[in-house]
Amino acid sequence: MTDARSGFRLLVIGSRDLSDAACRALPAFNVDSTTSPLDGVWRVANEPFDAVLLSLSQGERVPNAIRTLREVAPEARIVLSCPPADESLTRAFLDRGADDYVLEPLVREEVEAAFRSFAQLELPDVDRPEAPDSVATVAEFPQVRAESKPQRTTPCDADFQSAPGGNQLPDASIDPSLREISTLADIMKRLADGAAATLARLADWVLHAFDARGARIDVDGRSASAGCMDRVHALEPIQRDGVLVGELAFSFDNADPTRNLSRKLSQYAALIDAVMRQVGDQDRWRQLAESDELSGLANRRFFDHRLDELVADAMRRRARLTLFVFDIDNFKAYNDRHGHATGDALIREIGMLMRRCTRDGDVAARIGGDEFAALFCDFEKQRVPGSQHPIDPVRLAERFCAAIAAHDFRCLGRNAPGPVTISGGLATLPWDGRDSRELLDSADRALLSAKQSGKNRIMLAGERSDSPEPPRPTFQ
Amino acid sequence: MEQLRTIVHVATGSREWERAADEALAGVSPICRLDDPFSAVVFISRNRANSPIAMLIGLDELDPDERRLAAYARQTWPNTPILVYGSRVDATGVPREATSIVVDPRKLPSAFRSILDAARPTSNSGNGDTRNAQSRDVADPRRRAPLDSAILSTEELASLLGERDL
Numbered sequence A: 001m002t003d004a005r006s007g008f009r010l011l012v013i014g015s016r017d018l019s020d021a022a023c024r025a026l027p028a029f030n031v032d033s034t035t036s037p038l039d040g041v042w043r044v045a046n047e048p049f050d051a052v053l054l055s056l057s058q059g060e061r062v063p064n065a066i067r068t069l070r071e072v073a074p075e076a077r078i079v080l081s082c083p084p085a086d087e088s089l090t091r092a093f094l095d096r097g098a099d100d101y102v103l104e105p106l107v108r109e110e111v112e113a114a115f116r117s118f119a120q121l122e123l124p125d126v127d128r129p130e131a132p133d134s135v136a137t138v139a140e141f142p143q144v145r146a147e148s149k150p151q152r153t154t155p156c157d158a159d160f161q162s163a164p165g166g167n168q169l170p171d172a173s174i175d176p177s178l179r180e181i182s183t184l185a186d187i188m189k190r191l192a193d194g195a196a197a198t199l200a201r202l203a204d205w206v207l208h209a210f211d212a213r214g215a216r217i218d219v220d221g222r223s224a225s226a227g228c229m230d231r232v233h234a235l236e237p238i239q240r241d242g243v244l245v246g247e248l249a250f251s252f253d254n255a256d257p258t259r260n261l262s263r264k265l266s267q268y269a270a271l272i273d274a275v276m277r278q279v280g281d282q283d284r285w286r287q288l289a290e291s292d293e294l295s296g297l298a299n300r301r302f303f304d305h306r307l308d309e310l311v312a313d314a315m316r317r318r319a320r321l322t323l324f325v326f327d328i329d330n331f332k333a334y335n336d337r338h339g340h341a342t343g344d345a346l347i348r349e350i351g352m353l354m355r356r357c358t359r360d361g362d363v364a365a366r367i368g369g370d371e372f373a374a375l376f377c378d379f380e381k382q383r384v385p386g387s388q389h390p391i392d393p394v395r396l397a398e399r400f401c402a403a404i405a406a407h408d409f410r411c412l413g414r415n416a417p418g419p420v421t422i423s424g425g426l427a428t429l430p431w432d433g434r435d436s437r438e439l440l441d442s443a444d445r446a447l448l449s450a451k452q453s454g455k456n457r458i459m460l461a462g463e464r465s466d467s468p469e470p471p472r473p474t475f476q
Numbered sequence B: 001m002e003q004l005r006t007i008v009h010v011a012t013g014s015r016e017w018e019r020a021a022d023e024a025l026a027g028v029s030p031i032c033r034l035d036d037p038f039s040a041v042v043f044i045s046r047n048r049a050n051s052p053i054a055m056l057i058g059l060d061e062l063d064p065d066e067r068r069l070a071a072y073a074r075q076t077w078p079n080t081p082i083l084v085y086g087s088r089v090d091a092t093g094v095p096r097e098a099t100s101i102v103v104d105p106r107k108l109p110s111a112f113r114s115i116l117d118a119a120r121p122t123s124n125s126g127n128g129d130t131r132n133a134q135s136r137d138v139a140d141p142r143r144r145a146p147l148d149s150a151i152l153s154t155e156e157l158a159s160l161l162g163e164r165d166l
Helices: A016-025 A037-046 A056-072 A084-096 A108-119 A178-189 A195-209 A262-290 A300-317 A331-338 A340-357 A392-406 A436-452 B015-025 B037-046 B064-076 B105-125 B131-137 B154-161
Strands: A009-013 A030-034 A051-055 A077-082 A100-103 A214-219 A222-227 A234-240 A243-251 A321-328 A363-366 A371-377 A422-429 A458-460 B002-010 B031-034 B050-058 B082-085 B100-102
Touching: A009 A016, A009 A037, A016 A030, A016 A051, A016 A108, A030 A037, A037 A051, A037 A056, A037 B037, A037 B064, A051 A056, A056 A077, A056 A084, A056 B037, A077 A084, A077 A108, A084 A100, A084 A234, A100 A108, A178 A195, A178 A262, A195 A214, A195 A222, A195 A262, A214 A234, A214 A262, A234 A262, A243 A262, A262 A300, A300 A321, A300 A363, A300 A371, A300 A422, A300 A436, A321 A331, A321 A340, A321 A392, A321 A436, A331 A340, A340 A363, A340 A371, A340 A392, A371 A392, A392 A422, A392 A458, A422 A436, A436 A458, B002 B015, B002 B037, B015 B050, B015 B082, B015 B105, B031 B037, B037 B064, B050 B064, B050 B105, B064 B082, B082 B105, B100 B105
Parallel strands: A009 A030, A009 A051, A051 A077, A077 A100, A422 A458, B002 B031, B002 B050, B050 B082, B082 B100
Antiparallel strands: A214 A222, A214 A243, A234 A243, A321 A371, A321 A422, A363 A371
8 A cells, every 4th residue: 555645735726625535535635725726827837736626616717727737737636526416517618728637425335446547556445544535435436547538527437326235337328218218219109299298208207217306407408307406406507419408407406416427317318319309300290291392381181180080079069161262263364474573472471471461379271273161160269059150260351361462472574464362262160061071062052052153252151152142241 | 035026916996996907007017917816826836036126915805814915025025015905904904014095086096006116116126125215215004104295194003903012
């Protein structure tokens, strides 16, 4: 055993408690301390210190302290001390001149590992005095690292968990358990539920995987949490192609479990990123499968699917559901006179106006060449016996017609044959149909009736095309 | 000790004070400007054997423990005039090692000139000893000598230093 006072000098820049803990963890070092970073730099510049333990609690002065410590003592080993919640921040300082970091409260083996290979000390392995309470004990000392600059001890490579008796479990212990893999597989099967639902399941997954009190995931602008997230004991950035896209945070009932979690944290952060990327891909594929590229609206496939769903839902809830179908008057003439590119532009602009006039929850779709449809949901209170046709969908349709009448379709140029108009039909569940097919047929008949009545109008299902007064609204 | 023929300015005063310091130092060269106390410590430790003509230190942006900077400079360069300036000077925060203390930005140019005047005769001698000049022209908070009106009045200094034994 080497003489404990072999002349290696350590300066602790931080609180008195940190200094005391360092003294207990490093009995082989001569430890001095100061609470002032500036004083620490001054002392290192004027006295032969071999190493420095700098507390991150020194705040914004830490970067300057590291920089100048490195300048005045290029050979000194600089180790940072930080609470687990600041671990991510501390890692960034490793690129700015610090050699290593240890987590608070200090654990003897970690502190030793951070300084030992630098000092090349022959530390005792059996006759070590029992550590005081404030410094955690380990039954076995880790292998002495031979490199002059060891790998970081903090993510602590082989000792994420301690087995009973203090033996360190191998690296494999940080891999997900079968149960965790099974849960993740279940999450992957349900990606179609969307990003929010998937993120909530991931939060619950990591909560149990880390046996934490609370877990929170922030990624791609979304956030989900599970358990009680009252404090942050561990924080892990989530990166995608080197770019920060979020973070993974935990609170624990006991701060101890956070030590040496870095490797597992980074693995789970990578898994979360992979899953969320998959969700994003699925969203894109679904959008491609369900949207009409030209108009930017939903396509016929999606419309039919949603119509069935909404009709069934409205029947179950005794709610009203109104279907509005329309087409562009004389659309063939626009195509023939101005070309198909102009016809396409017309459809794009109609699609844009539809999106503008519908609300969240409504469905707007292009269901044919120049034929469009909108489903207006949940306008009014629950249907009661004796209730009449709802008025609001009519007003929405009117508003849409007014928007078209007021819109300047520049794609048609100066030689436009006149204002763009539409003819449409409205049908409302349950009066005009009991299922999606009946509702669609009723709306189509109303549309046909509007066409036969001279176009540029909207008719309600059941209205007669030969009615003496033109149905409202009309646009001239 | 060789004299470093430069003026060291630790620009850690508030914005208002740094404007005043820049005006006071206009036309003076060379000036070694240091933007934080840590850089100043590095400078001092690397120039132990070369004292500057003078040192200016802004106090307002320094933490209380960083005001020891003046002590480090004094310890390294015993005879270099050190002028400290700032508005947040209080009885506990005044570096006792400073040669001059300025608490009014308008008085900074004249205080700086006094420092330079005190330093010049001895700087020609090459040994950087400004002790005689200081006792003549520059307020020294360590002594109960009459103060230069451009720097601090007796009342101002008394109110700053309170009961402290000068």
